[in-house]
Amino acid sequence: LIELDDVYRTYEMGGEVVRALDGVSLRIEAGELVAIIGQSGSGKSTLMNVLGCLDSPTSGRYALAGQDVSVLDDEQLAHVRNRTIGFVFQSFHLLPRQTALENVALPLLYRREGRLTPKAREAAAQEALGIVGLADRALHRPNEMSGGQRQRVAIARALVGKPHMILADEPTGNLDSKTSLEILDLLVALPEEQGRTVIIVTHEPEVAERCHRTIRLLDGKVVEDTRDGTP
């Protein structure tokens, strides 16, 4: 499903070059459950942004379902992001003036083909909120919620359109252990029960342990790639 071929992502900052991704090659099959781990600043979010078609490599190739993503135009990319990928951002990126319900329904609103009616969108959003334990916060805006509640709204939004691939960047960073476990159970079930691909950036070993495969980044490179403890 995913093929990264010698991908670089660099930034130039006043004469200095920051190598956020420094030659990454990876293959991830459909239905895999993968944890991405590594130190702060090692390139995890940058990798997720490339995988999620939110950022393009400085060099190297990214093929998604066999298609080279760099030949897609903006409209096609937006379509891929909307239909195929559900993204939980490390900093949530919720719309501050919209309610939780409106935020969660957003991916459905952006659809062109097979678009649901407003009533059906609202029902799907309410259901997604229920799954993350926020049914009673549907009409709250982000600044009327706790940090962990906002994080769960971001998770519900990523799930509502039932995308094939879920990219979750530190989805339990603001959650207590009990809520964390509930969210994790839900994410881990998606490959098993629905064949969807789930990639989770995490710095918590307990989260990585529940994934089939763990990829470790350091200074923009893959330094470890193990399946259940075996390289």
Place this chain on the structure above:
Amino acid sequence: LIELDDVYRTYEMGGEVVRALDGVSLRIEAGELVAIIGQSGSGKSTLMNVLGCLDSPTSGRYALAGQDVSVLDDEQLAHVRNRTIGFVFQSFHLLPRQTALENVALPLLYRREGRLTPKAREAAAQEALGIVGLADRALHRPNEMSGGQRQRVAIARALVGKPHMILADEPTGNLDSKTSLEILDLLVALPEEQGRTVIIVTHEPEVAERCHRTIRLLDGKVVEDTRDGTP
């Protein structure tokens, strides 16, 4: 140092009342190292905002160093916040168009008495960035940094003015275990080595274990208050 007396913080949302703090009474002495734990939505950030003089209780009393905070005017409150309290926010609240160095120097810029020269402010900010491992990111803006780097800038900013009291709302939520440990070592040393009061909201048991005292919130109430495991 801190005395909360039957503090309530409620919100009215279209006919429904949300009790973020539902009758909290607490005493925290100067120099204590306290962990605040509890489920997502249990009231931890609300408690921190009240302690940090960023929010006032709906009812009840908050006395800081013997002084009832509700009788202070806006200018006096701003002075208390600037001089006495260093706050690490759960969502960082960095200024997006300023560099890490400028963000960290901000509390020093706001001082009236005993104000440092621009050169001295810059040196203090650079030192604080060094302490959190970000000396080489001083000129980066928040969107040119990773999530964990932004979190550390927020921590450096809380420490730069050497305030008596540090309120850290989930300071290691976006950090890998190694960086987390370094930040924790640094926070835990402040009461021991400098007699400062440190209150850390955390959902990670390993962080709570390093504090002398743990206060657990549930539905806006204190349900547990133990010192090294003893109530």
